[in-house]
Amino acid sequence: MSRRMTAKVLAATMFGTIDSNALVPIIALYAQSVGADLVQTGVIVGLFSLVHAPANVFFGRIADRIGRKLPLQVGLLWDAVSLFLYSIASTPLLLALVRISHGIGSGFVGPSSMALIADTSTPERKGRSMALYGISLALAVVIGFGIAGPVVARLGYSTLFYILSGGLLVGFLIAVTIREPAQGRPQTMPWRRLLAYAARPRPAAGYASIFSLYFILGAFVTLVPLHLQQELGYGPLAVGLSFTAFAILSLLLHYPAGILADRFGPSTPAGIGLVAVAIAMASIPLVRDLSMLLVLMALFGVGHGFVFPAASTLVSRGADPDQHGVVTGLFYAVLVSGVAVGAPVMAAVASVTTFGGGIWASAWVSLIGLAFLARVLISTETPLVVGSTRLMNGPK
Numbered sequence: 001m002s003r004r005m006t007a008k009v010l011a012a013t014m015f016g017t018i019d020s021n022a023l024v025p026i027i028a029l030y031a032q033s034v035g036a037d038l039v040q041t042g043v044i045v046g047l048f049s050l051v052h053a054p055a056n057v058f059f060g061r062i063a064d065r066i067g068r069k070l071p072l073q074v075g076l077l078w079d080a081v082s083l084f085l086y087s088i089a090s091t092p093l094l095l096a097l098v099r100i101s102h103g104i105g106s107g108f109v110g111p112s113s114m115a116l117i118a119d120t121s122t123p124e125r126k127g128r129s130m131a132l133y134g135i136s137l138a139l140a141v142v143i144g145f146g147i148a149g150p151v152v153a154r155l156g157y158s159t160l161f162y163i164l165s166g167g168l169l170v171g172f173l174i175a176v177t178i179r180e181p182a183q184g185r186p187q188t189m190p191w192r193r194l195l196a197y198a199a200r201p202r203p204a205a206g207y208a209s210i211f212s213l214y215f216i217l218g219a220f221v222t223l224v225p226l227h228l229q230q231e232l233g234y235g236p237l238a239v240g241l242s243f244t245a246f247a248i249l250s251l252l253l254h255y256p257a258g259i260l261a262d263r264f265g266p267s268t269p270a271g272i273g274l275v276a277v278a279i280a281m282a283s284i285p286l287v288r289d290l291s292m293l294l295v296l297m298a299l300f301g302v303g304h305g306f307v308f309p310a311a312s313t314l315v316s317r318g319a320d321p322d323q324h325g326v327v328t329g330l331f332y333a334v335l336v337s338g339v340a341v342g343a344p345v346m347a348a349v350a351s352v353t354t355f356g357g358g359i360w361a362s363a364w365v366s367l368i369g370l371a372f373l374a375r376v377l378i379s380t381e382t383p384l385v386v387g388s389t390r391l392m393n394g395p396k
Contacts, residue, residue, distance in 0.1 A: 011174050013113040013136045014140045016072075017106075020144070021144025021145060023048075027099075031044040031095060035091060036067060036095070048362075052104075054228035055103060058108045063325030068118070076172040076175055079102060080172065087162065110332040114328040115325045115328050117133045117179045125258070127261025128255065129258070130316070134254045138308075142251070145243070156284065202266075205264070206311040206315035208369045209372065210334055210369075211230050212274060212286070217279055219362035221343070224242070227285065227354075231355055234290065241290075243319050246304070247301065249301030255309075256309065257309050257310055266309075267314070270306065271370060277303030277304065277307070277363075280297070280359065282360055284297075285357070312331060313330075
């Protein structure tokens, strides 16, 4: 795939994920605005992840059967419709149904876009390719989080939904122009074979690392703002600066981490990233000075920037190119599950201790990923790359 086509895939990916990120800070408030009580609000917030996680695996298999481009287009168009429907969901039940639809549609976008990048990157540059893919996702986080609050405050919820729907339509139009590399005859990976592949030391380390990171990230986005505001007394400006430091460092470190993954193996940057995240989360409750808090938030960004490209390389480097869809679909499902589990579990811990206590406790989850990475280091398994350049780039 040419650089121009790669740029198109990355742009479609970014437009295809801004919407879900933009809804994170406002969906609970919107649910309450249409009449949801506390329990209904929790259900509405969680429905997206509940549907989205298995949808990634299912539609990843579809992408292996029929190609990557069509599922990407379907997902972008489906989500554009879903985002418009948010604006007319006037009751908790209707909003819950829209959340289900949104979760299903988003399940097309992740596996198909990530598989496109995995298909067209050579093994020796897989880390760099996954870093660029991670940068597109990180930009979506920055843009989504950045526009949600100001747009709702000034123009209302419906305007935000229209903007996000329009962005998805832009992504769809970009996806229409993508030329998908020719693939061999599709062979759907049996579930048993998928589980056997995922249990191998390197893929298992990738899945465990991304689960650990996003479990901690769920605690991070849920508890850190509350800790800064309610326990330390900082205002919205300080909270915004802190999250900006995290986002900027994550963006800046993705590509260097990809280079490290290609030169020294992906386990190295993944381990560095998880240690950095753990140190940041264990230390945030211990400091009160804003400058030190900014340093720790930046350290969390360093860890995030290192883990994503390394984990995705661990998962995809040894996979059969014809089955990148289901392998990357499982990656997305594990990622989503990490946030879906981490946020409520650490919130429950914080409810019986303090916000700082929940933040500190989440740091220990990094040991899960580190244990699997240690398994890679002591493993005698030879790194396996299935498929040749001809398979990756299609028949000549």
